[in-house]
Amino acid sequence: xxxxxxxxxxxxxxxVCFSFKPQEKPTLQLALLKYNGGxxxxxxxxxxxxxxxxxxxxxxxNFEKESATVEVGSAExxxxxxxxxxxxxxxxxxxxxxxNLRIYLLSGGFLHIDDNYGMDPFVRVAxxxxxxEHEFVELPFDHSxxxxxxxxxxxxxxxxxxxxxxxxxxxIIHDGRLVCYYTYETDLGDGxxxxxxxxxPADVREKALQMGCNIxxxxxxx
Numbered sequence: 001x002x003x004x005x006x007x008x009x010x011x012x013x014x015x016v017c018f019s020f021k022p023q024e025k026p027t028l029q030l031a032l033l034k035y036n037g038g039x040x041x042x043x044x045x046x047x048x049x050x051x052x053x054x055x056x057x058x059x060x061x062n063f064e065k066e067s068a069t070v071e072v073g074s075a076e077x078x079x080x081x082x083x084x085x086x087x088x089x090x091x092x093x094x095x096x097x098x099x100n101l102r103i104y105l106l107s108g109g110f111l112h113i114d115d116n117y118g119m120d121p122f123v124r125v126a127x128x129x130x131x132x133e134h135e136f137v138e139l140p141f142d143h144s145x146x147x148x149x150x151x152x153x154x155x156x157x158x159x160x161x162x163x164x165x166x167x168x169x170x171x172i173i174h175d176g177r178l179v180c181y182y183t184y185e186t187d188l189g190d191g192x193x194x195x196x197x198x199x200x201p202a203d204v205r206e207k208a209l210q211m212g213c214n215i216x217x218x219x220x221x222x
Contacts, residue, residue, distance in 0.1 A: 029064040031080035037092035047192035073097035091122040105179040110219040136170035148214035157207040160187035
């Protein structure tokens with residue numbers, strides 16, 4: 001446990017110092033989680049950059065313009081209070097990786113997983129390794145994550161259609177705290193990408209970014 005102490009303190013200080021007031025220098029950075037298994041963890045390369053800019057403009061956060069990439073088993077994970085994970089395929093966590101991610105989440109970190117289509121059966125198994133005592137539970141539409149800066153009375157917006165299923169938001173809740181939020185059948189991250197990537201209508205992209213902003217806001221204020 002002692003080997004993590006150096007990295008837990010910056011995370012805790014980041015949470016204490018976080019505010020929605022613009023500052024001269026960026027104080028936080030969103031991070032993309034790099035994992036093993038062959039899935040394309042690097043999907044949506046412009047997504048986090050655009051989400052950071054949107055949050056800075058709409059709710060006064062002070063994120064770096066560019067996102068970071070961090071490996072799931074790295075001690076550097078503890079330097080980022082908000083981590084995003086996406087992809088289309090296989091996800092595997094080794095024993096040490098699962099333990100590292102668990103300690104990160106129990107220490108105040110937050111993980112947002114966005115299924116970019118095809119990731120669902122793999123990420124559920126991977127996260128069960130991290131929290132064997134918990135299941136993903138669907139969050140009700142009146143959950144506060146849908147009532148941050150932007151209200152979503154019907155839950156997640158639908159960005160892309162795949163299987164005709166409704167968009168769903170699931171969570172892993174530990175000791176009353178949402179440590180992982182999983183967005184399924186929405187392609188939320190696609191909606192954060194540059195407009196030219198998917199040619200989504202402007203209102204669809206706006207809704208996706210608004211929901212992303214809500215996730216960020218909730219992660220730092222729950």
